Amino acid sequence: MIITELLGWLSDPDNWFSSTGLLVQTLWHLYYCVLSVLVASIIAMPIGLWIGHTGRGGATVVVLSNSMRALPTLGLVTLFVLLAGIGEAPTLAGLVILAIPAVLSGAYAGVQSVPKDVRDAAKGMGMTPLQQLWQVELPNAAPLLFGGVRTAMLQVVATASVAAYVGLGGLGSILLEGIKTYSYGQTLAAALFIALLAVLLDALLSRLSRILTPRGIRVGRPAAAAGGA
């Protein structure tokens, strides 16, 4: 019966192709997520790499990323919007803030994981600190670095769905509208699309990380634990 509701909703082309339909909202969802993670990476990656390189402030990064796990995203999103006002920009800023700790700790952990003799060798060859970071530590850090980006992306895909509650578009808005109008087929269709988007994005990033990781260190290292939110 639920399946028939789902198929019934999906069989209406309007639900796919209208300006608030599945396809357009999937693109919006994707856009919000990629944008947030990109901005978060631009902010957090250099900081994380530098903290990993110097070793200073590492404890703060670990505490920050651990305590982020405890924060209720729905609470943050509603709080943020009441304080900063309804609209895309404040909500997106919230997503960026949520994505930062994962990227930061991934970059930090990546550089930290570089074996000490490798760093010593780089230093011994007369590399400047920036050269060490760019040519030696960054490539070696790649697997964990991308692990952080993947975690951030999953977190943001999930939170963007929740943020539809405060007016952000995307697949979450279809889902919540379905709940409001007791249209279970619609709700389920949106939920399936959100799940699919998350799984596909994660697979894509995993693929990308493998391509961008230098071949020499490409030995099946496990990605950092993902964080569904």
Place this chain on the structure above:
Amino acid sequence: MIDELTHYFSSPSNREVVLESLGQHIYLALVPLVLGALLAVPAGRFAQRVPKVRGVLLGSANILYTIPSLALFVIIPALIGTGATASINVVIALTIYNAALLARPVMEGLDSVPEHIVTAATALGYRSRRRFFAVEVPLALPVLSTSLRVASVSNVSLVSVGALIGIGGLGRLFTDGFQRDYLTPILIGVVLTLLLAMAGDLLIVALRRLCTPWQRATSGGR
């Protein structure tokens, strides 16, 4: 701020809502943790012994853990036919996350038990089931408890998302506060969620210390 708080708590109905939500939140976070662990231990044990199962289990656990909570809360009733706003949906969804999260550490924890200890236990006459519960599981606890902490903290934060489908403990304070444009309940909800996460974390650390006395005796490890 203090004024706002005293004002909010001066209303008996507000106090009741907060207490009720808190109780529900604890229930919704705790039950899946216990169920998830109960599922992960036998599954992890089985997978640890059978390499083929290991890959399949780890792969599916990864995928399950990737699915956003709001989506899972909605997909579950479709799969098992529960009502769309039944709290069992949240319990099942979080149980799935916890089992998925704990499957790997159960395997790694059991892997980390030195082979000679297992052999010694066998030589002492332990049958496999008793050996598993009395020797292997306790020795795997340090590895396992780290992931239990992650699972408990993320449960506490995820439960509130349930408010969007009409269940969700402290999440109710967020939706109420948002609809009434009222900051105080939202802040109370965020703070209580954080305190709850911290309390659960400390509880697991304490339980772990209690259950692994040999660690303190030998290395003073955390």
